[in-house]
Amino acid sequence: MAKETIFSKIIRKEIPSEIVYQDETVTAFRDINAQAPTHILIIPNKIIPTVNEVTPEDEVVLGKLFTVAAKLAKEENIDKDGYRLIINCNGHAGQEVFHLHMHLLGGRALGPMLSR
Numbered sequence: 001m002a003k004e005t006i007f008s009k010i011i012r013k014e015i016p017s018e019i020v021y022q023d024e025t026v027t028a029f030r031d032i033n034a035q036a037p038t039h040i041l042i043i044p045n046k047i048i049p050t051v052n053e054v055t056p057e058d059e060v061v062l063g064k065l066f067t068v069a070a071k072l073a074k075e076e077n078i079d080k081d082g083y084r085l086i087i088n089c090n091g092h093a094g095q096e097v098f099h100l101h102m103h104l105l106g107g108r109a110l111g112p113m114l115s116r
């Protein structure tokens with residue numbers, strides 16, 4: 001069984017966080033160390049440590065990360081100006097929390113996609 005991270009405690013509301021969306025399969029909350037005016041993490045409630053562990057049975061819940069991202073982008077009023085969705089995987093991408101998550105970033109021009 002996949003190992004729990006701090007995100008499981010957020011899903012179960014055992015530690016404080018600003019949850020902006022939650023249903024039976026997906027939770028979204030504001031990043032504690034925001035890198036942009038809008039910085040929300042959208043996660044499956046099921047623990048999937050990294051993209052490497054994704055299986056075909058996850059396709060529906062992972063598709064839902066995108067529909068929730070689109071809904072939240074609209075609510076945050078960043079849909080027209082634009083935003084960035086990021087999923088980091090393992091060390092070279094700088095993944096810190098091993099519970100797959102999509103970053104929704106926006107509210108300012110975000111600059112080049114990658115630092116050099």
Ligand code: AMP
Pocket residue numbers: 006017029030031032033034041087088094095096097098
């Ligand atoms: P990553 O580097 O893709 O694994 O991103 C992990 C993100 O989780 C970082 O942007 C952290 O700021 C964020 N984070 C870690 N702990 C918390 C927390 N308790 N509440 C909200 N965001 C968190």
